[in-house]
Amino acid sequence: MEYKRRFIFTAYAFSFMIAFAVTGTMFSTALPRIIEDYHLSLAQAGLFSVFTSMGNIGAMILTGLLGDRYRKSILMGAMFIGISISLALIGSMPPFAALLCFLVILGIFTSSLNLIVTAYVSDLYGEHRAKYINLVHMFFGIGSLLGPLYPMALEKLGFHWRYSYLFLAAVVLLAGLSYFLIMAKIKEPALAIEADRKDIPKENQPSQKLSSLLRNKGMLALCIMSFLYMGGHQNTFSTWFQTFLQTENPARYTAEFTSVCMTIYWIGMVISRTISASVSEKISPRSFILFGSLGGVGILTMGMLFQTPIIWVGTVFILGLCTGAIYPLTFAISCAWFPHASAKVSSVVGIFTSVGGMVCGWLVGRIANAISFYLAMFIPWISLAVVFLIVWRCFPKETVGK
Template identity: 25%
Template structure:
């Protein structure tokens, strides 16, 4: 395997670990800060707000400066934030740290995706799915590490966060050795191609809904399962891990498929699987077996959506760092608002609001996908007409 590409993979393992850590540690952080779940759930919104701020800035920075030094600084910052999370007993101070952590995570996320697109161009599909496969590896391992360290430390979350902090080192060491890819200077979003703007807006809206659903499920399924007595705390941590593990397996399976099928076909099939999985979860909502089966099915179905959407956007628009940032702004807004909404309703309405909210979000994503297919077809027709006239 190309060692330059391996550096990105290790960075996304660390990013996946950090991203999946909050859900299984939510009750522990609530106890640490003497806060109820409705209050501690605000950390989802705060981290996503930081992700939003970072997304707005990151693309412009990568369009101007070499990418690898930026990633190294961000990886060090990520490790420090993970070290500090279990040491802070005040909610307001932890909120500030989560905002900064979200900013750092967005820089790594936008940077990894942008630099991978620049390196491989329209052939990025399999590499993009591989990149997000390794994000899934990190997200799968994170709840397991947390569960095992909690067993060793009699319920403390401190050791788990510190183990995750160490995992930034392999990527950091690899990035030191390799130069950054050339900066792509052409920005197709500002070259008078007005037909790009609806596509950019629709992709951002689609990312809002999809990422909101993914983060909400990964973040709340642990608390959902133990609140409804569908699982013990340890088993619920493993349930969260299986969700991210299914994402990981799905991305591994999809790597050869992306070379054979159009991104539109991949996305249509994935969204159909999401709808079916959510219907199963809502229909047999009192069954532990169905909760596990639906969780795995949803993870498999969701696995290809994010990387395939970026690949489709690159194929249609030829992405710059700034354009990629727009998509991540939409994603961060979704990751901020949907889990926060569930947190506000969880105790007052009941735990079942979790699945209902996610199902509605998925249905809206399907509707946006239909509009996106229509706009992409119009864009391709306009581009073909322009080429014929020239």
């Protein structure tokens, strides 16, 4: 019976991540249409990343304060319902200023959900957290395969981009309500971390202060790496890649082609996270991140230099394959270091991620508008190269995959 309860709650956590992924990744496909409908410049479009990241930062603070004090199972359901409301507000196609505000709200709910689900799974599976956190983000990757294609499919059926948000809002609401109905009938499974409480060193208890966390050299390196990888590389690349290709050569790079490219990118990401989950107890996260970032730098160099459709298809797949596991591994590492403060340390990592997304997303828009979109798209390349250097020079070599 305990196994059945754990399976049900884990399945909901995975499904929440699929919906969260669709919510985030469909924006890159909708972005050119949003720019067109709102008559925005590229610099103005860069504000989307800034305001979304503002919401993300708010989520990190909220999760850090609440995540380890209240039941994570209830919190993640509440955040999921909040995502539904936010999607409906965006789908109403409000004035531009209101749209930015709703993106802040969406950022709060989506980032809170991401952190709480990750922390909950870490608590649920204890020392096997690396495997299951990778599986959580593998399901995020599956949702990300659908995200770019979803609004494109609706557009072919004659629906405006805003219906992508309205239809998804309805699905998310129904899933959230069914989750709470299940919670009312089924007892929550026991958390593996509770059984290990007596083995946790005092300095790693939930009372760990932020200043103490950041004085930990490994934790600081992890936070800076997250700033660059998620903020400067993955979020920036995912958000701007389709708009970049369609702006540079609209005849060659159609909306359909760029959407397929993003799906292929996420196929690579899913495979990467599946591989990482299967070898989590054999290969250290440090090694996985080190070689993945190096491979990503190499293949992205080829894509930026040659820029042909076939090269881009191969580039995005291999880039996803090399780098897909980096993000979940940062959470696996931080939760392993501070298992009884899983929400707090995840929030600390997440704050750096969000600030990175805010700064780098805005910077791409400014450079693209003032100088060159091609030059702006080297920000993901530079960020990934610096990630490699940080992991190589600063990351503790004793990090293991538990």
